[in-house]
Amino acid sequence: MSLFQNIIEALESLVSNKMRSSLTVLGIVIGVGAVIAMLGIGEGAQQTITGEIGGLGTNLIFVLRGGDEDIRNPEPLTMQDAEALMDPFNAPSITGVAPYVSGTVEVTFSGESSYISGNGVTADYDEMRNIELMEGDFISEAHNLSRAAVAVLGPDTAENLFGHSDGVIGETIRIEGQPFRVVGVTESKGGSGFSNEDDQVWVPLSTAQVRLLKRPANRVDVILVQAAGPDQVPQAEEEIKMILRVRHRTPIGQDDFTIFTQKDILDTASMITSTFTIFLGGVAAISLLVGGIGIMNIMLVSVTERTREIGLRKAVGARKRDILVQFLIESILLSLAGGFIGILLGYGLTVLIDAIAKASDVVLNSSIGLNAILLATLFSTAVGLFFGAYPAKRAAELEPVEALRSE
């Protein structure tokens, strides 16, 4: 019998049992829908996180104090360490160095107050971190030299304090009770996740060290280093290690500082998200498995019910293979139909979850790639084949005489 004819007959048979067929399909719909939604959301989360890490700047390297847990008394990072990294002779791959301190500070303006992340930074910081100014200017070198009491606000901070983020230049706010003049407001980065870039305040590093975050002379929390290009990042990393080992007099293998590149952060983040995606996908796959067992169950019932039909088909000349193909096509059609509806359901779920995420200020753009759709289609066909194989084989191996005799 031709494949086309087989499909027509299988459809007729499935349609004649609408309720049963649709309940069977439902199992696959839920399974495939769950898999598609989980993969889509995982992909979206990965993109959000990758975008955020990319938004930190380009080719950045973070140098922090302290090495492994068993390194005792790590030397603090200082301004002098930062200056040493700027040496074009010892560190040719490094194009920018920005030491900074950060901590939580209380910001107040006419009764409104909030605790936000405060950063003491140098003039190079904004360029390295891709910070754009919506209004005014960023912290300058002159501000640092004079320990000026000036501050740059994130747009959310300005919004929170003033009720609007424009026209606030020249206003005086209090940080930790001390007056600071607002000199700039940054462009929104659409921040979310770990640290909201839009709800921060930046002040001159020297001011922060002395007046806000109270660091002993010259100490900094992080030295931000920019490599000349993506390919120079590993080289720059080596140069940082060489210079700091000499300055801190540490033997090799006992570095008292830690280096993170953007790539390290990115790798860690994608490892976490993909583990998460695999976990969720695995849970979803179990429901697909359950759906497959549902198909098998129904096909077994169907074979028993239609024993006489199978006997008749054999009596008029159906070979084993014909019967096998007939029942396999029925189960594959069931699971494929479930797969297609499941893809739609999964898509609907991602749209819904994106909307929920948006409502809670998280940017999530779940994407269902072609590969997820192909995977789901392939997988549901495989489920149909796998779970349909046993019932179909049972049908094909019925003895025609026995089958015709059954009631």
Added chain:
Amino acid sequence: MKDCVIEAKDLTKVYQMGEIEVHALRGVSLKVNCGEVLSIMGPSGSGKSTLMNILGALDRPTNGSYELDGELVSSLTDDQLAEIRNRKVGFVFQSFNLLPRMTALGNVQLPMRYAGGKSGLKERAIEALESVGLGDRIHHRPNELSGGQQQRVAIARALVNNPSIVLADEPTGNLDTKSGDEIMELLLSLNETQGTTLVFVTHDPEIAAQTQRVVNLLDGRIKSIDNNGFHKADESV
């Protein structure tokens, strides 16, 4: 004209029922002439169903040989048997055995679909339905047809691949007298017009009386063959 041999020699059939061996056939030899109308009679357990299954290539004998149209059916594989059933055998069952989802046309087309050929599929099926007087019912489903009409569809299905032998197992058993008579009339007229070889399996003496030869089975053996006053059967026993 087809090569026309339908000959069973010394058929035995043994079923294993648990530990007990059931001898359904104990050596049956039978030659059916082409174009003949034959009936096989006997009480329950006489082996007539088993004989019909073997003649219809649904089953293989335990011993003995069966030749149909030059094919030694008793030595074929399952798939080859299926092909024989498809091309050379037509079945008419007591309970019609139509597929309820399909129209009359679909049911008649079923054997052709398994035959693999494509040419004139629909036309031949319609022709077969017209020959049983159902030309105006081709798109009706079985539940929209009377019992007699359903059996006509089954007869059309049996004839559509132009078989060498048509086996009818109590074809009137589920019908009232009137439609039963009509079905018998139809089958006999098909034998006259198309020369179809007909084998009835029945325990209704009225049916047997309308056939040219009656084979009486008892306990797996042929007890007697009556010639019913038709032309003299040849030497086959």
